[in-house]
Amino acid sequence: MPVIQYREALNQALREEMSRDPNIFIMGEEVGAYDGAFKVTQGLMKEFGKERVVDSPISELGFVGLGIGASMVGLRPVIEVMTWNFAILAMDQIVNNAAKVRYMSGGQLHCPIVFRGPTGAGTQLSSQHSQMLEAQYAYFPGLKVVTPGTPRDAKGLLKAALREQDPVVFMESELLYSVKGEVETGELVIPIGQAEVKRPGEHVTVVCWHRMIYPALEAATKLAQEGIEVEVVDMRTVRPLDLPTVLASVRKTNRCVVVEEAWPIASVGSSIVDAVQREAFDDLDAPVIRLNAKDVPMPYNKKLEGMYAPTADDVAAAVKKVLYIG
Amino acid sequence: MAVSIAMPLLSPTMTEGTIARWNKKEGDAVKSGDALAEVETDKATLDVEAYDEGTLLKIVVPAGGKVAVGAPIAIVGKPGEDFAALLTAAPTAPAPAPAPAPAAPAPAPAAARGQTVQTPAAASPATRQVPPQPVKPLTAPTRMIQAAAPARPATNGFSEPAARVRSSPLARRMARDSGLELRGISGSGPGGRVVKRDVEELLARGGPAAPGVAPAMGDELIPLSNMRRVIAQRLVEAKRNVPHFYLTVEIDMERAMALRTELKEGGSGITVNDLIVRACALALVRVPQANRSFTEDGMLQHHASDVGVAVALEDGLITPVVRSAEQKTVSQISAEVKTLAERARNRKLLPEEYTGGSMAVSNLGMYGVDEFIAVINPPQSCILAVGAVAERPAAVAGKLEVRKRMSATLSCDHRAIDGATGAKLLAEIKALLEKPLALGF
Numbered sequence: 001m002p003v004i005q006y007r008e009a010l011n012q013a014l015r016e017e018m019s020r021d022p023n024i025f026i027m028g029e030e031v032g033a034y035d036g037a038f039k040v041t042q043g044l045m046k047e048f049g050k051e052r053v054v055d056s057p058i059s060e061l062g063f064v065g066l067g068i069g070a071s072m073v074g075l076r077p078v079i080e081v082m083t084w085n086f087a088i089l090a091m092d093q094i095v096n097n098a099a100k101v102r103y104m105s106g107g108q109l110h111c112p113i114v115f116r117g118p119t120g121a122g123t124q125l126s127s128q129h130s131q132m133l134e135a136q137y138a139y140f141p142g143l144k145v146v147t148p149g150t151p152r153d154a155k156g157l158l159k160a161a162l163r164e165q166d167p168v169v170f171m172e173s174e175l176l177y178s179v180k181g182e183v184e185t186g187e188l189v190i191p192i193g194q195a196e197v198k199r200p201g202e203h204v205t206v207v208c209w210h211r212m213i214y215p216a217l218e219a220a221t222k223l224a225q226e227g228i229e230v231e232v233v234d235m236r237t238v239r240p241l242d243l244p245t246v247l248a249s250v251r252k253t254n255r256c257v258v259v260e261e262a263w264p265i266a267s268v269g270s271s272i273v274d275a276v277q278r279e280a281f282d283d284l285d286a287p288v289i290r291l292n293a294k295d296v297p298m299p300y301n302k303k304l305e306g307m308y309a310p311t312a313d314d315v316a317a318a319v320k321k322v323l324y325i326g
Numbered sequence: 327m328a329v330s331i332a333m334p335l336l337s338p339t340m341t342e343g344t345i346a347r348w349n350k351k352e353g354d355a356v357k358s359g360d361a362l363a364e365v366e367t368d369k370a371t372l373d374v375e376a377y378d379e380g381t382l383l384k385i386v387v388p389a390g391g392k393v394a395v396g397a398p399i400a401i402v403g404k405p406g407e408d409f410a411a412l413l414t415a416a417p418t419a420p421a422p423a424p425a426p427a428p429a430a431p432a433p434a435p436a437a438a439r440g441q442t443v444q445t446p447a448a449a450s451p452a453t454r455q456v457p458p459q460p461v462k463p464l465t466a467p468t469r470m471i472q473a474a475a476p477a478r479p480a481t482n483g484f485s486e487p488a489a490r491v492r493s494s495p496l497a498r499r500m501a502r503d504s505g506l507e508l509r510g511i512s513g514s515g516p517g518g519r520v521v522k523r524d525v526e527e528l529l530a531r532g533g534p535a536a537p538g539v540a541p542a543m544g545d546e547l548i549p550l551s552n553m554r555r556v557i558a559q560r561l562v563e564a565k566r567n568v569p570h571f572y573l574t575v576e577i578d579m580e581r582a583m584a585l586r587t588e589l590k591e592g593g594s595g596i597t598v599n600d601l602i603v604r605a606c607a608l609a610l611v612r613v614p615q616a617n618r619s620f621t622e623d624g625m626l627q628h629h630a631s632d633v634g635v636a637v638a639l640e641d642g643l644i645t646p647v648v649r650s651a652e653q654k655t656v657s658q659i660s661a662e663v664k665t666l667a668e669r670a671r672n673r674k675l676l677p678e679e680y681t682g683g684s685m686a687v688s689n690l691g692m693y694g695v696d697e698f699i700a701v702i703n704p705p706q707s708c709i710l711a712v713g714a715v716a717e718r719p720a721a722v723a724g725k726l727e728v729r730k731r732m733s734a735t736l737s738c739d740h741r742a743i744d745g746a747t748g749a750k751l752l753a754e755i756k757a758l759l760e761k762p763l764a765l766g767f
Contacts, residue, residue, distance in 0.1 A: 282496065286521065
C-alpha cells in the first residue's frame with residue numbers, strides 16, 4: 001500500500017471526488033494559483049479549471065457565506081479556511097446558517113458543504129494561530145465535526161464528507177500535513193462518526209483524536225515495555241461521538257484517560273468523560289482522568305509551546321495514575 | 327423553634343454511639359451546657375451536652391439504643407411546640423450494619439493534641455451536624471438542626487467516609503456479583519479504596535474468612551463490638567500498609583530490678599514498664615531520627631517523646647499516650663500511666679489521650695511471655711514488645727552467670743525508620759535500662 005503524506009491524502013480525496021461529482025468546487029484564499037497555503041489543493045486548478053477551484057479575497061465571512069448559498073442551490077462547495085482561527089470571522093455563517101438551514105426550512109433546504117482547514121498548534125505561530133477549536137463547532141447541532149489524525153483517515157473521511165448532505169467541519173492540522181502513512185489508492189470512504197481502536201490493550205483505555213493520537217501511541221509503546229497494555233481509541237470524529245466504541249473499551253479495561261489538545265473547560269473531552277462515568281460507572285475502577293492543553297493562550301516561546309499540550313510522558317503518567325501505580 | 331440534637335462524633339473512629347443513660351427526661355428544662363445524656367463510643371463513655379435552652383420535648387433514642395453519628399437523638403424546644411417535621415425528616419433507625427472506619431486516617435498530631443483541625447469539607451455551618459474533629463472540650467457540643475431545615479444524614483465529608491467502605495464502582499459490582507462483603511476490607515487504592523485487584527485477590531483466596539460463615543453446631547457467633555471492629559480494621563491496615571521490620575535484643579535487667587526493689591521498699595510503686603517507658607522517651611531524644619512519622623505529605627518530625635502504653639481491656643485493647651515523657655520523671659510517668667490505665671479500663675479516655683504519639687510499649691511480661699512481636703499503632707512508627715524479666719544464663723566477662731534478663735523486640739515502620747536507626751534506638755533503650763540511674767527518678 002502506498003505511503004503518502006496527510007496533505008497528499010487530502011489532495012487525493014479532493015481529486016477523486018471532484019472527478020466523480022461535477023458539482024464539487026473549491027473556494028478559499030490561495031487555493032488555486034498558489035496551489036494552497038499548505039499545498040492540499042496542489043494541481044487542482046490546473047486539472048479542474050478556475051471555475052471549480054476559485055481563489056477568494058481575504059474575507060472569510062464573505063466566501064464562507066457564498067459557499068453556503070451555493071450549497072443551498074445545488075452545488076457542493078469545499079470551503080478552505082487558511083486556518084480555523086480565521087474562520088471565527090465566519091462563525092455566524094457556519095453556526096447560524098449552515099448548521100440550521102435544514103432545521104429552520106422544515107427540510108426544504110439543505111446545505112451539503114465541507115469547511116476544511118487546519119486547527120490546533122502550529123510552529124511558533126503564537127496564540128491567534130494555535131487554537132484547537134473543535135469544541136466550538138461540535139457545540140452546535142446541525143454540524144458534523146471530523147478530526148482525522150492519519151493520512152488514511154484524512155482521505156477516507158474527506159471523501160465521506162464530500163458525499164454528506166449536511167455541513168461538515170473538517171479539521172486538519174498544520175503539524176499533521178507532512179505525517180506519512182499507508183493509504184489505499186482509489187475508493188476509500190470511512191464513515192463519519194466511527195471511532196477506531198488504533199492499538200488494542202487490556203489495562204487502560206486512552207481516548208484521543210486529531211494530533212493527540214501520536215503522544216497516546218508513543219506512550220502506549222513505552223508502557224508496553226513495562227507490561228502495561230494501553231488501548232488507544234481514536235475518535236476520528238468529535239460530532240457525532242462514537243460513544244459505543246469508547247464504552248466497550250472502558251468496559252474491557254475499567255480505566256480511562258482522555259487526551260485532548262484543547263483547553264479543559266467545556267471541551268469535547270468533558271463530554272466523553274461525562275458519558276463514561278454515566279454509562280460505565282459500574283465498570284470503572286478509578287476516576288477518569290482528562291489531559292488538556294494548559295488553560296492559557298498558546299505562548300510564542302518555543303520551549304513554552306512545547307509544554308503547552310499533553311505529551312507522551314504526560315499520557316504515561318496519567319495511565320499510571322489511573323492504575324494507582326507509579 | 328424546636329431543634330434536633332444529633333449523635334455527636336466523640337472519637338475519630340466513631341461511626342455510631344449507644345445511649346448509655348439519659349440524665350434528663352421528657353419535659354425537663356434544658357440549659358446550655360447541661361449534660362443531657364451519656365454516650366458509649368467505641369472507646370469511651372462521654373457526655374452529650376446541650377447547646378441551646380428549652381424543654382426536652384422528645385427522647386428519640388431511648389437508653390440502650392444505638393444510632394449512627396449525625397442521627398437525631400432528641401428534640402429540644404418550647405413546650406407544646408410541634409416537632410413532627412423534625413421526626414419525619416430525620417432518620418431515627420440505627421444505621422444498618424455499621425461499617426468500620428476502613429480508612430480512618432491516622433489522626434494528625436495537631437488533632438491528637440486537641441488543637442483545632444480545619445475540616446476540608448465545604449458544608450455550611452447550618453447543615454453540618456457533627457463537629458469536624460474531636461475538639462476540646464471532648465464532650466463535643468452537639469450541633470442543633472433548625473426545624474425549618476430538613477435534617478439529612480451527615481454528608482459533610484467527615485463522618486460519611488468513616489461510615490462507608492471506599493471502593494471503586496467496579497469493585498462494588500464485582501463484590502455484588504460474587505456475593506462478597508466489602509466491609510472490613512482495606513483496599514490498595516488511594517485512601518484505602520478497594521479496587522478491582524483487591525477483590526480479585528480476595529476471590530483468589532476464596533473470599534473473606536469470617537463474614538457469611540455460619541457457626542458450626544455448638545459454636546457461638548459473638549457480635550463485634552465497635553471497639554473490636556475498629557481494632558480489627560486498624561490492625562489490618564497497619565499490617566497491610568506499614569512495612570514492618572523487627573529488631574530483637576536481650577537486655578540485662580539486673581540493676582534495673584535491684585533499683586526497683588529498692589524503690590519499692592521505699593514505698594514507690596514504680597513498675598518495670600514505667601522504667602521502659604522512660605527509657606524509650608530518653609532514647610527518642612538521643613535518636614531523633616527515630617522520632618518520626620511517615621505521612622503522604624512528608625516526614626513528620628516529632629519534638630516530644632510521646633510514648634504509648636498498651637493497656638488490655640476486658641474486650642479489647644487501647645494505647646493511651648504519655649505526652650512529653652522525656653520531660654517527666656519515672657515517678658511522674660508511673661503516676662500518669664496508672665491514671666491513664668484506670669481511665670482506659672473505665673472507658674473514660676479522651677481521644678487526645680490515645681491518639682498520635684511517637685512510639686508505644688507493649689508488655690506481656692506479666693503473663694510469662696519470653697518474647698513476642700507487636701504490630702505498630704499508626705501514626706506511631708515503632709513499638710517495643712517486651713517479655714518477662716527472668717533469670718537466664720548469660721556470659722559475663724567470660725563466665726557463665728545467672729542474670730535477670732528481658733527480651734525486647736522493636737517493630738519499625740520502614741518508611742520512617744531505617745534498620746540502622748531502629749538499631750540505634752534499641753541500643754539506647756538497652757543502655758538506659760542496663761544503667762538505670764541514667765533514667766532519673
